[in-house]
Amino acid sequence: VFVNKRIPDNGIQILKDGNLDIIFPETENPTHEEWLESCQQADIILSVGGKNKYDKEFFDACPNVKAIALFSVGFDQVDIEEATKRKIAVGNTPDVLSRATSDVAFLLMQMVSRKVNYNTAKVKSGNWKEFDPLEELGQELYEKTLGVLGLGRIGFEMAEKCKAAFGMNITYHNRSHNEEAEKELDAKYVSFDELVENSDIISIHANFTPEQADLFNTSVFEKMKENLIFINTARGGFHNEKDLFEALISGKIWGAGLDVTNPEPMQKDSPLLGLPNVCVLPHIGSATLEARSGMARLAAENVVAFSKGEKMPTCVNLEVYED
């Protein structure tokens, strides 16, 4: 098994207990070619990070690879159709990071609503002068309408927090109805247009597919409420950064909290970073000790199960096990 980056020790221990030979990268920052060479030596890849793409070209170049255990819940870096066609099993790490990631969405929403980023910078730079009753007014979140795009496990936890803390109305748009959320959170299923037009906060928690690239663009931002807080902790590809910048600078929307950008890492001269109503984090949704050790465990368990000829416990393309 090729483990392309350091992961928590509990994951490595599971691989060792499963009697697997582990290959690590030979250098700290391998080139694309070096990474490919390591993949070519492996039967299974435990893949950390979104940089490496597993597509037709990759599978052609690495015919020995029979399984990919992702160290993430998102599986957008894998061409699942192509993998399934070749009977390559793909595993991910659901559930264990839902709390941590929804915490970051919740945190960003509050940071943007009270311009925390801008206000801390003001203190640090010595620009905190006199008290002004009309300066730096935020907006309260009580009883606002949250629009969740993609109400799965992470979206549910975000909605649950927003309801409990701020008594928000929960609306969502999804591929299918989430009956649990409708029952427990009184969540209302709406069309994408309704979500865009009626939400005070939009938070994205969907799995990213290429068809959704730049889903949030100027024509969508234009339909939003002026007090809209846009939160993206899913994938940077969902929003067009230039269009988001225009919407923010022209006051079409209130602010944005991003844990994901396009590209990643975000360029340090990105115009978004100069705006007072924006908060950007470096993709830390799942960056807690608890979530990361849960991810290491699930990814390693997927590898071990596959190596024993068993079904991966958290497999994205179960079809590979059908005859």
Ligand code: 8YV
């Ligand atoms: C991962 C993530 O840390 O799970 C996901 O989909 O985006 C993050 O939790 C990241 O993808 C590194 O593998």
